[in-house]
Amino acid sequence: DAKTTQPPSMDCAEGRAANLPCNHSTISGNEYVYWYRQIHSQGPQYIIHGLKNNETNEMASLIITEDRKSSTLILPHATLRDTAVYYCIVGDINDYKLSFGAGTTVTVRA
Amino acid sequence: SQTIHQWPATLVQPVGSPLSLECTVEGTSNPNLYWYRQAAGRGLQLLFYSVGIGQISSEVPQNLSASRPQDRQFILSSKKLLLSDSGFYLCAWSILGQLQETQYFGPGTRLLVL
Numbered sequence: 001d002a003k004t005t006q007p008p009s010m011d012c013a014e015g016r017a018a019n020l021p022c023n024h025s026t027i028s029g030n031e032y033v034y035w036y037r038q039i040h041s042q043g044p045q046y047i048i049h050g051l052k053n054n055e056t057n058e059m060a061s062l063i064i065t066e067d068r069k070s071s072t073l074i075l076p077h078a079t080l081r082d083t084a085v086y087y088c089i090v091g092d093i094n095d096y097k098l099s100f101g102a103g104t105t106v107t108v109r110a
Numbered sequence: 111s112q113t114i115h116q117w118p119a120t121l122v123q124p125v126g127s128p129l130s131l132e133c134t135v136e137g138t139s140n141p142n143l144y145w146y147r148q149a150a151g152r153g154l155q156l157l158f159y160s161v162g163i164g165q166i167s168s169e170v171p172q173n174l175s176a177s178r179p180q181d182r183q184f185i186l187s188s189k190k191l192l193l194s195d196s197g198f199y200l201c202a203w204s205i206l207g208q209l210q211e212t213q214y215f216g217p218g219t220r221l222l223v224l
Contacts (some may be wrong), residue, residue: 013191034212043200043215044154087153097169099148100154 003027003090009105012082017067018075023090025069030093033064035073036100037084044087044100047073052060116201116216123223129174129188131219136182142202143184144213145176146199158183171190187197196223 005023012018016091024033048055048062052072055062075082077099087103113136123129137140139161145157156169158176166176173192177185184201202213 043218046214049212097156097159103154110220
């Protein structure tokens with residue numbers, strides 16, 4: 001029972017911004033949006049999370065729509081090392097668990 | 111700073127043999143601890159999580175068990191491995207009591223059951 005929908009794959013040119021969409025139309029008021037990524041053969045890495053406001057850190061920006069039914073992760077200047085599977089996850093603040101779906105495989109090309 | 115260790119990094123075991131994978135966390139106290147499995151080409155499946163010593167919650171019925179003998183130690187075990195137990199096993203921790211559930215993952219153990 002996936003709570004999020006992501007495209008299975010996308011390509012991005014090195015040095016350009018990568019915009020990764022995620023739909024979460026059934027998100028509830030207590031649920032945050034989290035983004036993780038998994039580089040091949042490594043454990044997942046936390047990127048960013050948000051509730052309703054847009055967020056930015058040293059890795060990425062997270063844009064959440066006003067109705068919170070969708071969000072976009074922005075990698076401002078993609079590099080080859082950003083090639084990974086990116087997971088958009090909706091998590092309840094009162095829960096201990098995160099459910100990882102299939103994610104989006106992002107390939108950054110030179 | 112906090113670090114999470116898993117060992118071994120790679121393991122090849124025959125069907126029917128026992129299994130013990132260990133995970134330890136340094137630099138934090140009372141963490142939430144998690145075991146995930148990722149089969150080849152698949153997403154992550156949460157197997158177990160623990161909010162304290164001796165407290166284990168199982169997410170899916172399976173051939174595996176987990177134990178937490180110490181605050182920062184989490185062990186994944188099996189008495190008899192099946193072929194379907196092959197996969198990439200990941201341990202993760204998060205800060206107990208924090209509402210925002212950011213999890214930090216270890217390097218993983220790649221298990222091949224033959």
